[in-house]
Amino acid sequence: MALSMLLSLLCFVPSTGSAQPGAALLPPSNDYGEDTDTDGFFEILVVEVTVEVYEAADYMVSVWLNDSEGVPIHSVGVGGFLSVGTHVVPVPLEGIKIWAHGIDGPYVVWAQLQSYPLTLIDEFLDLTDAYTYDQFEPLPAMFGAVTAEWAVDFDSNLRFEFLATDFTVDVSETNDYRVVCLLIKYVGSESVQLAEVEESAYLMTGTQSLSISVRGSIINAAELDGPYHVLLMLYDAPGGIPRFLDDIWHETGSYSYTEFEAGSLGSPLSAAAPVIDGVYDGGEWEDAVFSDLGRPDMENPFGAVILVKNSLTHLYVCIDALGDLTEDLGDYAAIAFDSGNDNNATDASEDQFIIGPAVGQTIHFVYSDAALDWVVHCAPFDGTIPDHEGVAAAAGFGTSDGLGAEHRIYELAIPLDLIGAVPGSVVGFATNGNQFYGIYDGSINNGTSWPYFMEKNASMVDYGDLTIGWPPISTSVSLLGTMGIGGWYVSEVNISLTASGGQLGTATIGYRLDAGLWNTYYSPFEFVLEGSHTLSYRSCDLGGNWEATKSLEFKLDLTAPATNASMSDRNLTLTATEGMSGVQSIWYRVDGGPWQNYTGPVELSGDTNHTVQYYSVDNAGNTEETKTLEVEKEEEGGTAGFFGLSFWLVLLIIALLILIGVPKLFGMRRKAKESDAKAANKDIGTAMAQFMDDSGAKKGPPPKEEPPPQKPGG
Structure with missing residues (x-):
């Protein structure tokens, strides 16, 4: 539908409805883009729809966004309780859907108002602003193309284990992504979903090549021939919530379902070995995997369930013969292995194990090239033979989780070495044997088999796959x-x-x-x-x-803290810095005394010199190298001296220098009598001695007193 035609419809779509008077829409709508992560693209196109509510109730406001040709792009509904009055309801539309559509605006808004249970009340058409599609958030990833489709025959037995589809994903944002694969078969006008497979992958930017596979046994069990349709869906998970990004379809070739492997079982690794006594204990088998033998092939004459699990050394099998309700001496169960899983009988390497109800009725067959047939290796089982340690089997008759009525139950323990397997191996497996059905009910002279109904001594081509469980990586x-x-x-x-x-x-x-x-x-x-x-x-x-x-x-934290020491008025302050784990403690000691934890300024006495050692430790345990600070004693009188001398002594020395030096500075010669000079020197010495005493300097011996002068003539 062209834009002009859509615009013409604006005249015919009612702006208010009369189906229910509880509320009505008030056109036009308003719209704007939101760039929630500030990357320059709109993650959301918000369309605001105005609702006039006359009766408070729960309502749904829906917006369908279409391009100018009427092709749908995206739709969102917003529901909730609205009280009486006028409400502007924001409806968020995903920007990636608009980008993926690849068409510029303006876009057609089809707004609807519904009451619960979803009864249409009102609707109208409107146009958005003229956005371009590349204004919106691009897809972080999208499918490129399906590049190949191929059936996989791993073991070369002419049966396909998997149907694989190869494809590419164009990734613009490195992240974890999820691909869901649906395998669909169209039968007339009906579609039948055969399988759903999911794979997750961490994808880097660029074009990435991936593959996803469906098990062949699923296709075989459906009994529907191809071609099949593969639907691939791509998701990411922003905020942990899966978000659909893209999808792509592919039609396969015209396979026959019989071309695919009949069945497969994956035995899980178990820490608990069951007791092999023919008595079903649900606790013993709760960690096993099972296959319902009635599901893969309805030709099986009676129902049975096979359960398998393994340890690192043994495979454990329980055959719960739900349909064998009679306790006959002719009942038995048989399991067979193709150790190489190559559909070829190899001398002394293929094994069959038979268990009957009679005590000791156990037989181990191996294939012999010399006999070109199966021959008895040991009967009953002999655990003393090499590779046979722990081999055991028992038949019972009782109840199980599958059936409350009494029925046949068989349990077996097979050493992995005996069948040439290790955890992780894939071996051919079937409930079948040389001249034996898989699970035989003597009362009806017929037997049930896995992976589907087989006559006695079936070909190894018909065996299914058994994967021996391994410890998860x-x-x-x-x-x-x-x-x-x-x-x-x-x-x-x-x-x-x-x-x-x-x-x-x-x-x-x-x-x-x-x-x-x-x-x-x-x-x-x-x-x-x-x-x-x-x-x-x-x-x-x-x-x-x-x-x-x-x-x-x-x-x-590889760096020790750094400590700084400072003195103020005989107070020691220590400050440590550490840029990673943080400072745990500061330690110091004075004059070789005990180390102490620094908690605040430390006052040092002034009557002597001090040696302060200090270091810091951070919260990681890094210890700083010890640092040292020398602190000198304080001079007497509280006034700092000059070269260790007191203030007054320094003044006296300056005065003497002036007294002696000034006359020489002005060129004056002093002519004094020797007695006057001696008197002056005596006065100076006396004054210096006095000041030295006052300043605490060490005293010398007292000066000699000169004899008084002699009178003349006497």
Whole structure:
């Protein structure tokens, strides 16, 4: 619909409604863009719709945003209680939807007012301002194209384990993203969803190539031939809430469902081994995975459930034969393994295990090239033979979680070494055997099988896949450095990461520091940046299984505090600075005395010289090198001297210098009698001695007294 036609509709869409008088819309609308993260793009287009409320109630205000051709872009509804009066309701529309649409404005606003339960009251059309689409927030990522589609036959048994779709994602913002894959089959006008698969990935900026797979056993169980339709949906999670970004469709080739692997089981690793006694205990099998044998193939004559789990050394199997309600001596169960999962019978490497109800009725068959057939290895099971330690089986008749009525129950323990498996291995597996059905009910002379109904001695091509559980991949971190106090490292830190477990081993270890980019870990590295930090890390195994991200917080403070000393009026002040963990304490001692914690200014006596030593310690435990301050004693009288002399003594010396030097300065010669000079010297010496006594200087021996002068003639 052209813009001119939409504008003409403005005259025909009522501005107020009469279906219910409780409220009405008051056009026109108002709109504006909001740049919530100040990156220059509008994250939100806000359309304000005015509502006049006559009856207080719950209402819904909805806005449909269309381009000028009438093509929908985005719609949002805002609901809540409105009191009587006039209300301006802001309706936020996502900017990325407008950017992804790629059409400039103005855009057509179709506003609606509804009461609950969602009864239309009023509506109107309006136009926004003339925005361009590139004013709005671009998608952080979007699909590029589907680049390939391929069926995967890992074990070369002419059956596909997976149907994979390769595609590209154009990423403009590095982040974690989620891809959801729906596999759909259209049958006439109906659509049947066959599978839903989800994968998460941390994607860097640029064009990234990805792949997502659907298990072939799911397609086989649906019994629907292709072509199939693949719907890929891309999400990110701002604030932890998944946000839809983009989708893309792809039509597959015309596969037959019989081309796909019939079934697969994933045995989980378990820490608790069940008791092999033929008695079902739900607690023993609650951590096992199960397959309902009636689901993959309705040709199975009676219902049964198979449960599997494993330890690091043994595989445990429980066959809960729900449909075998009779206790017959001819009942039995048989399980078979293709150790190489290659559909080829290899001499002495393929195994079958049979368990019947009679005591000791257990048989272990192996394939023999010499006999071109299966031969008995041991009957009953013999745990003393190499690789047979712990082999066990038991048949019982009782109740289970699946059925309260009594029925057949079989339990087996098979050493992994005996079937050539280790945690992470994939082996061929079936409930079948040489001249044996999988689960046989003697009362009806028929048997049920997994992965689907099979006659006795079925071909290994018909075996399903059994993946032996492995310890989930787990990454451990080691920080080597000098640990101070309070969790602070006071040296550079050596960081090393180690992954263990996982399917078939470790593919990669990734890490990042703080909010930085993810890096691939290769070898230990040194870290020297002071401050508080977060190390995030995770690993992926060779099966493509990612560990959940772990994190470790640590702190570095490599610098000791610095202390400054100052003196004022015989008071010592110590001040310390520390820019990282903070100052814990300041220590000092005077004249070699005990160390004391500094809490405030320290007064030093003035009657002697002092040596002050001091240092500081920070909250990380860094200790400053000891510093020294020399403080001289205070002169008597409280007045500082000059070169250790008192103030009055200095004045006397200056006066004497003036007395002696001034006559010479003016060229005057002093002619005094020797007696006068002696008298003057005596007076000076007496005065100096007096002042030296007054100033506390050390006294010498008293001067000799001269004899009084002799009278003349006498």
